[in-house]
Amino acid sequence: MTDQPAITVDGHAIPLLGFGTWMLEPDDARRMVAEALRIGYRHIDTAWIYHNEAAVGDGIRDAVEAGHVAREDIWLTTKIWVDHFHRDALLKQAEESRASLGFTPDLLLLHWPKPTPTFEETLGALNEAKEQGLTRTIGLSNFPSAEFRKAQALSRARLVTNQVEYHPYLKLAKLLATARDLGSSITAWSPLAQGKIAGDATLNEIGRAHGKTPGQVTLRWLIQQNVIAIPRTAKESRAAENFDIFDFELTAEQMDRIHALARPDGRLGDWIDPAFKWDEEWA
Template sequence: MISNLKSTTTLHNGVEMPWLGLGVFLVKDGEEVVNSVKAALEVGYRSIDTAAYKNEEGVGKAIAESNVPREELFITTKVWNADQGYEATLAAFDVSMKKLGLDYLDLYLIHWPLPSQGKFVDTWKALEQLYKDGRVRAIGVSNFKVHHLEEIIANSEIVPMVNQVEYHPRFNQRELHDFCKKHGIQLEAWSPLMQGGLLEEPILVELAKKYNKSPAQIIIRWDIQTGVVTIPKSVKPHRIAENKDVFDFELSEEDMDKISALNQDQRMFANPDTFSKV
């Protein structure tokens, strides 16, 4: 039952992952990210998602200064494009762990498939090794399309546990979601609010009034009810608190369909087939 902020989904290896977390993409390192993470932890968040955003140190500082036991936290980070390849990934993991100040990680992801380099299978083998060594509880990918996942599955021992992708009502990635369900891969949404671009969408505004919630809360609830883990980003404590208040109501099937019908296959960010930034 998805009934509160501590509710979790069970990954295919048995690890429990919270349905809702805080994303810190482009949050400035130092005071801004420390305060954001602390604000989230104080109101009950237990999942924090970072990467090579240059703010892993701040995330680690906030965790260290919080009173939350490590075993209650679910911390995710990612290997960046410049560090793909077997040995480079292992080294990058060590750097991230030092910055975070952690002994183990809950989830480690390949940030982008970067097909132009052709390294993501070797990178995945490094993640498999880290998982076998017990240094990370779960491994997965980010921004992988179906054909990228098929290549991973065909050339490795472990099926990814998570695929974190751009996902919102205008881009609901139905084919990818169906593939992930079939293979036991948990889909996770980044940019679920389309960087605020959906907050004035008439249907969402109408539903917000109906349920006495904000448009952002309607979207986050839609994510969760579609079986998608979500990590909205905010640096404002009142927004961080607001985003978590999505467990005291449920969208009707009719209203879920209204939101799903907003899909336009509208990708806001880079196409994983062509993105090559290192």
């Protein structure tokens, strides 16, 4: 794809730094996706429930037509919403998402775990979507370790990532280990803790040592763990700042100091179905 850092999962190179589009209105999504690709991002993340898939596709076309990037150099992810987990509904949404984007996605995720329908039905349908050419690869989002393992056991194809909340205030050691055990990866949403990292004394101190911002330090911390990060912004200047993380490296001591910022109440987006529980990291 490009010479920027990537993680290879099941033979697919996934750029470690992506651009997220959660909560971006269509006009902003189109503008920012085109700009992100011009800057150099090669990984774009969206979802059916974001209501901006068509705009994301338009932004990709804008960048391709401007000569900034070729479609084959972009990793494009979207997600199946939980209301569409029955077989027929999942396949229908996969077709609709491909039509809205105007491109076949490289990765199709299940957006959250859901107790019904059964994992067997939903994972079977997700594999069918891949086999029908509605996506190149498949994966998960917001699955705790136990459900991650169950899903992979039921899936004919490799689940190439599990996209979850991850940032310096959230401990994720067990899920990271699970991903490694399964030959998969972790993608971090809200990697900048919804902006809360900006005033962090530790991140600011480390940033000053490298001439970088707390956000750049945080994104570097993630990709040095081989975690995919998908920051989102509606500002062109911030997108450029977030991309400027490939010219420095954190020391092992700095990595440890950032890991030490995690706390039991660090989760910001706890929308998991009550049938499931997050990994117990603080027991």
